[in-house]
Amino acid sequence: MQVIIKTCSRICPQERVHLSELSALSAPNAAVFIPRKQWFVVGDFYGNIKVCSDETMQELKTFSAHSKHISFLDVHPSEPYVLSQSNFENTVKMWNWEMDWECVRTFDVKTWNVKFNPKDADYFACATQNGVKVWNIASPGSDDLTFSFGSSNAYSLDYLSRGDELYLINGNLDGSVEIWDWQSRSCLKTLEEHTTFVYTICVHPDLPLFITGSRDGTVCLWNSLTFE
Structure with missing residues (x-):
């Protein structure tokens, strides 16, 4: 498998660059941009992380992050942190790029998905087999679980912001999608259009829409005001 980065001609003369041409990265499995640094970060099946410039395609650093299979990456919106899962x-490990990508925290949790809270990035959420778990990166111990949403076998998640309100949306292995009020930690609605586990959830950054995709081959487009 190869990662292909499509580029603009003003940035790079090639129409596309194969990441494998920079150096070997076997079975890339997760990737994320860090816009304020003009980097992209890729995690592979064997637990390696590669950091590259998205302007020059130059490889900046490669290191072993996990023993196997990096499934998900997320970037802190203001601090120099990347979560790898x-x-x-x-x-889940937290890496500080200002400390030459030193691992500064390790959280012992079996999860399928991790994501920082967009309104308070001291917190990140994990989709686990016992619901969505929320951790505080500023807590003194790695075992300090802050709180949980539900008890379903969760696989995917995303956040939905409406003004001052924050919601958490998670997709489960049984195909259901749950809408949670972050403040009250109550489930507002359960959506049941899919028949098996929900691989991905993506909230539109501007329009009142979000998408869910399932292993059953269906993709649903939802109204994030009415949850219909």
Whole structure:
């Protein structure tokens, strides 16, 4: 498998660049941009992380992050942190690029998905087999679970902001999608259009829409005002 980065001609003369041409990265599995640094970060099946410039395609750093299979990456919106998640290793690690990508926190949790809270990025949420778990990166211990949403076998998640209100949306292995009020931690609605586990949830940044995609081959477009 190869990662292909399509580029603009003003940035790079090639129409596209194969990441494997920079150096070997076997089985890339997760990727994320860091716009304020003009970097992109890729995690592979074997637990390696590669950091590259999205302007020059130059490889900046490669290091071993997990023993196997990086499934998901997320970037802190203001601090120099990247979360990496390995469901084979059952850990989430937080890396500080200002400390030469040192691992500054390790959280022992089996999860399929991790994401920082967009309104308070001291917190991140994990989709686990016992619901969505929320952790505080500023807590003194790695075992300090802050709170949870539900008890379903969760697989995917995203946040929905409406003014001052914040909602958490999670997709479950049984195909259901749950809408949670972040403040009250109550489930507002359960959506049941899919028949098996929900791989992905994506909230539109501007329009009142979000998308859910399932292993059953269906993609649903939802109204985030009415949840219909």
